Amino acid sequence: MKLPMKPAWKPASKSATVRPYLTALATAAALAVVPAGNAAASSPPVRDVCGTPKPGFARCLAQVRTDLHAGEGVRGPHAATASRAALPPGYGPAELRAAYGLPATGGSGQTVAVVEAGDAARAEADLAVYRTTFGLSACTTANGCFRKVNQRGDSAPLPPDQGWATETALDLDAVSALCPSCHLLLVEADQAAGDTLAASVDTAAAFGATEISNSYTAAESGPNASYADHYTHPGVAVVASSGDAGYGIPGVPAAYSSVIAVGGTTLARDPGTARGWSESAWQGAGSGCSAWVGKPAWQHDPNCPGRTVADVSMVADPDTGLAVYTTDGTGGTDAGWAVVGGTSASAPLVAAVVALAGHPARFPDASALYAAASGLTDVTTGSNVQGMDCGGDYQCTAGPGYDSPTGNGTPDGLGAF
Secondary structure, three states: OEOOOOOOOOOOOHHHHHHHHHHHHHHHHHHHOOOOOOOOOOOOOEEEOOOOOOOOEOEEOOEEEOOOOOOOOOOHHHOOOHHHOOOOOOEOHHHHHHHHOOOOOOOOOOEEEEEEEOOOOOHHHHHHHHHHHOOOOOOOOOOOOEEEEEOOOOOOOOOOOOOOHHHHHHHHHHHHHHOOOOEEEEEEEOOOEHHHHHHHHHHHHHOOOOEEEEOEEEEOOHHHHOOHHHHOOOOOEEEEEOOOOOEOOOEEOOOOOOOEEEEEEEEEEOOOOOOOEEEEEOOOOOEEEEEEEEOOOOOOOOOOOEEEEOOEEEEOOHHHOEEEEEOOOOOOOOOEEEEEEOHHHHHHHHHHHHHHHOOHHHOOOOHHHHHOHHHEEOOOOEEOOOOOEOOOOOOOEOOOOOEOOOEOOEEOOOOOO
């Protein structure tokens, strides 16, 4: 099914501009969108950690590979080298730093918060295993590096488990991989509802977070649009995953104009290039044209009358996913090491890059990444079509310059940040 790339009408107001677009997009989505990870027969089997949420609730976006276990390596062009054979499968700190040209130090004085639903009871202990395995310094409650609170900012009582513990492990491990000197703040919402997650973002900012990562999405709607102000905090960079269902209706919080919306790529070793790595748009990377949020002044793509998702990207494909340690076992993971992807991986990675650069106040929104696009690696291949077809338009197809699946590109060092 192909959608028109430009509206054929001239509306009288911004809301009139974007909301008819939602009707056409929603109809196509209901008919055409298929779950991420099912479209390509050659892709490894994956399982969504959080499954289908209750109506009106958000879902986390972590996807776990089910074909790998501790001791096995990632297959194909991104396979581990012999020197890495003793480490868990999936990309770790060294590979991620090499792929994106990032320093091994930085982030002192930065606090990256990750917002989750429900309590991950063993989050700190699991984080310790990850950091010890990869030779990172300890980050604990005792040394002041790690803190866990509920959505009201209290250390107790913590909310009941909502099945997000593997998501929580991914977020903490991803930030640790790129910014081991950063402090970590885990804020646990009572449940995966719009108001509780929004309250948790406010708590993260109140507790001194300089970057706040949100690896979840909910459908755009009037009620969800009302939470946008909770994702706006002066001096704090707020980051959100673009989603894992490919091209279609974008979700929130990624569509809020104050948020850095993070898409996803497939990251592979490519020894024949100067970089040594190559990237293409991941088929699951969420992208789309908002029907509720107006076009920001700093966004100039031609075929979307509202806010376009995404702004920037990093690795998200579970086939080239991150090494994550969790003893939770929910979401289809075996307790222990797993390879995890989804834009749940790319969002905390971008938050960590912002923290490494140390200038979160530059990001009251994503505008700086448009002004500094030349400092990013442009991703020019790949598509996130999963049944809904945008006719080869930039909204679902990577190409030179800005495109929706990968935004302005991926980090090339810290220059753009």
